[in-house]
Amino acid sequence: MKSLFKKRNEPVVYHKFYLLAQKRWAEKMKEFTAGLSKRELLFVLLLFTVFTSGLLVYNIYRSFYKEAEVLTASKIKTINLKN
Known part of the structure; x- marks a missing residue:
């Protein structure tokens, strides 16, 4: 349990497909919400x-x-197995 709360010395390296999916999701959401007002963003949320x-x-x-x-x-x- 103690190891879960220990500070890591080396940074976490994520898989390239995870990073690609994360980047594409962020781009799509930015594109989707680009022209929305604060009220519209709240409604969509x-x-x-x-x-x-x-x-x-x-x-x-x-x-x-x-x-x-x-x-x-x-x-x-x-x-029935007959030879």
């Missing part, structure tokens, strides 16, 4: 939060209250 939390609640509900699909084991079939 609120819309995104409501949508993602609704999706999360739906997935949790579906996983707990979905009718259980009971898969019955099929009869064991014997394989």
